[in-house]
Amino acid sequence: MVVHEDVVCIHCGCLCDDLVVEVEDDRITKVKKACGIGRNKFLHAQSDTPVPSIAGREVGVGEAVAEAARLLRQARNPLVYGLSSTTAEAQAEAVELAELLGGCLDNVSSY
């Protein structure tokens, strides 16, 4: 078992950074100090994972990525949107993608 101290919570804008998270066999087994919602977020982080798919058909990640690229490149005005629960590093990639596509870019704080 690995105990991670001072873990930053990812749930809300508070980013409480004093969580203790226990991991066993690559599964999160226990979360201490978090609020109820934060604890659930960690405990359920590894469940209910979707499968990569195109129009409901299961595919590999590579194929899904290729189809995503094709659809976006085709579009005249694609929208890149969301970005609320991911890292700044991913957000930066999203910005460049929107720039490359010549599309629109927005996040959840515009309304």
Place this chain on the structure above:
Amino acid sequence: MIARQQVGLATCTLGEVKNRADLVIFWGCNPRESHQRHQARYSASVKGQFIPEGRKGRRIVAIDVRPTSTTAAADQFIQVEPGSTFETATLLRALVAGKRIGIEEDAKVGGVPLHVWRELAEAIKAADYGVILFGLGVTHDRGHDLNVEELGALIREVNDYTRFYGLPMRGHGNVTGSNQVMGWQTGYPIAVNFNRGYPRYNPGEFSVLGLLAREEVDAAIIIATDPGAHLPGDSVAALQAIPTIYLEPHVNTTTGWATVVIPVAPAGVAAEGTFYRMDNVPLRVRKLVDSPFPSDEEVLRSIKETILHA
């Protein structure tokens, strides 16, 4: 976000609230439900360097349209009518500055008697270090960003008397980071359009609700956000009418209909990187476990590279 482009915003980090704030006004927010440890860590019961008594050392005021657990725990609850944030903030500006107002002494503003607002204005000026923590009840009330603009003007003007700041109670994990990253890479925090090859900005025109309502986009890629939970039904319908690519770690309603679903490693659990706290303090979230799937960052980079090399 838009409001600070007109008046700016005087703000502070959460540690300043903790260490110094002797007056805390929760306006249109209910942290006891939505940001559950906020009061204990930063804003109410926490003991600060110059507020050693913690909760007893602060006066807590809650302004909301309905009673909540946050308003119940406040020293004072001012229950206002929906749609009155702007009027209220306007009145407080005038009262703080001692301006002549055009209503009678027995009038109500926002459904609240004038004398209550007078007392609040005096309490604001008498505080050593006051803060307004505002939430969706302000930003989603009639007037939207103008409410924040008016609160911003109030906060600014109170600084002629004492230190006084405002902090938005930002919601999901790293929404603050999306404003910051867009800010330094495009110059604008939201609502950017690259049709001309350079960033242009116009909320309303280039923000998600307007774009979808006017059917101005013909494909979408959504990252780390559930539109089913965030957007109104007609926006979701507009997304369903176009090819939509969805990067998401968990099954939800959107994974059920998105054209392309790409599962990702959840950020801060199976992928590391930077999150920005609601007060713009950046922290590093960690990779605690492995995921069978790549991170958002990796997927987005793959898509970008596929397009670049097509």
Place this chain on the structure above:
Amino acid sequence: MRTVTLTLKAEPPVSAEAEQLIPDVVAGKTAEEVRRLPLLVGNRRETVGDWFDVVVDEAEAAAPDLLLRGDLVRFKRLGEGMSRGAMVVEGRVGFHAGARMSGGSLTIAGDAGDFLGAHMAGGRIIVRGDAGHYVAAAYRGEKTGMKGGTIVVTGSVGQMVGARMRRGLVYVQGDAGDVAGYNMKGGTVVVGGAPAARVGARMVRGTVAVLGGEPLELLPTFSYACTYAPTFWRVVHHELARVGHAPRVGPGVTFRRYCGDVNEGGRGEVLAAQPG
């Protein structure tokens, strides 16, 4: 008199930006030259000819320099920056119509989108229909919106009409949405019907005249000053009559005058026309 007539062939799938379509640009061009003008459709650089039939012909003296036909709701920036000539659109238009315009006349027989006449400096815009939010307003972050000219909207407008305007005249024959005259620095907004809440909020100077009578939902930072028949109204009335849109309320009507916004110095005014 030469008229360039553009007839929309098909509605583009996403919005297009048509700031090239102003008399200043098309004047003197052949039909072929007009067809070759660039037109941004989403992220694609296309041409006017891809989307419009273009005819250039001699017409009667009263005809406009530029006539657009069709439902142009997907076309933004029509008439943007025009400085001369007459332009007529027979149909709806998208955002920013007549924005930054400095002269000439733009007539829209249909509804207009947001930011109609934003930052306008001169000339005339007539909309026979409704207009969206931010008519005559300033763009984000800017201090000053409309600086001159006249805008008439025969229908109603959305929120923030006249926001941060400094000079010029806006006449809305119908109703106006919230915060009409927001943070005005000067100029005049006339609302023929009723404005919604917060009229004149954060006004520094300028006038919002409401013809539809009271009660008004005024902010507490406005105070009643007097009831009078201002000469200024005669001038406004005369100007609106000159452009063919004389208000039904006569030039000698009396108004109740409210001063505000006291938070911004209180030198603005909201006028409410009195019946009779």
Place this chain on the structure above:
Amino acid sequence: MLRVTNGRVHDPGNAVAGEVRDVWLDGGKVVAEPAAEPADVATLDAAGCVVFPGGVELHSHVAGSKVNAGRIMCPEDHVDHYRCRTDVTRAGCGHTVPTTYLTGYEYARLGYTTLFEAAVPPLTARHAHEELRDIPILDTGCYTVMGNNHLVMKVLSDPDEERRAARLRDLVAWLLHATRAYAVKIVNPGGVESWKWHGGPVDLDTSVPPYGVTPRRILTGLAAAADELGLPHPVHVHLNHLGVPGNVAVTLASMQALAGRRAHFTHLQFHSYEATRSGSYASGAPAVAESINQHPEFTCDVGQLVFGPATTMTSDAPMEFRLHHLHKDKWANSDIEMESGAGVVPMRYSPRQLVNAVQWCVGLELMLLIRDPWRVFLTTDHPNAGPFVAYPMIVRLLMDREFRREWLEKLNPRVRRFTTLHELDREYTLDEIATVTRAGQARVLGLADKGHLGVGADADVAVYREQGDRERMFAAPAWVVKGGEVVVRDGEVVAAVDGRPLGVDLGDPPPLAADLAEQFESYSSVRLANYAVEDAYVPDQVLIPCAP
């Protein structure tokens, strides 16, 4: 291998003053001329050009929380200033507060290859590094603000002088290491904390709550710590009373207090005002320049005013609040717990405004009256006194007294009563320009491989076509080479290489003292374990050695 040939080389660090000679570059370094002509050599024919080392910017605000607050607050700054994406560059926009990518391209297009962000609060240091990473081409670093830091002030409140000095040294090393920064920055020492207590402006001997230390002690304590740690760059000081008439008194007193210690005084223009009898602005430049002239241990940069739009942004929160009251326009502020503050206010400087005209003259007076070009540097305190893209024009002002006279004619005529600029005839030489824009900066930064073209120097070179109009000459280099690669040709970016982060080698500094760690854990809003910036934010940071 790359050869820059036939150019007149201005390399003041190696006493090369306009001689025609070749510069050979290989493996990212300047190398000696090879004995035999190598097979794979590319040549830049710099005939008719001057060859300078790459420019070094030691004081600019380009990355981090307050800069981004400025960008976000001012969309109107960006609308008419933009660049489209190209095959080699990212899109960007902004005039006084450009986006990170555009910042890198614009600096490179002027011939700059090294850049320092001048004020980073430790709590948001990750943010600064994230932005610096997104500034292409240039090598970058940043300074950590410490002049209102609670831990610093707590240590300084210790009456035991020796213990105080030792503990401060350890703390400074720890803070620099935790923030991955390059130097110690002091901003309005004690004044920002005082503002949080509703206190007025502080003087050198004002006792500042809550620890009762004085700005004098903060200044001298941190200067000594920087010296004793042997940091490559001395304390970088933004003095008290910025922008206030009569502040020349506190400026001279602070210099007196620091006499004998190395110190860099930044944007000195803003600190060199006499007060007129009516309390308005007059130049204090002669006295301040004389003080710098007499103290070889001091350096300064000027913070030259540029007429037109600017965006003021500093950690000096009370100063920004005062500025905001001039126009009652937008104002952003952020108090940062236990450390600092920040303010942002947009500005427009006008030549007809007497105050602005005086400020403009004061900057040039300092540049012309300080005799040693190795100790005064050209900056605009970007974007506070104006945007850095005005450098070519300022170079012309320094090199061309006729041009200066033309400009003086455009100023509010009363300015002659309050300044001495019209009496100054000095004209900078190309060598002196090379000194005040790169060689001097590199030297005071302790960057041995920058700012010169000797063998072993970094292969950062700027080649400008000789022209009588020095503004045009310096506005569009024929070539800029960074790390041996041509990144700019004819004033346009042709390759956007990555720059490298610059830091200082402090070894393994001792951990935070127990009492300070306890204080931190009690009153910070983050855990100590999450405070220090991780390696990921400064990949392959180049560590410059200290010489204690």
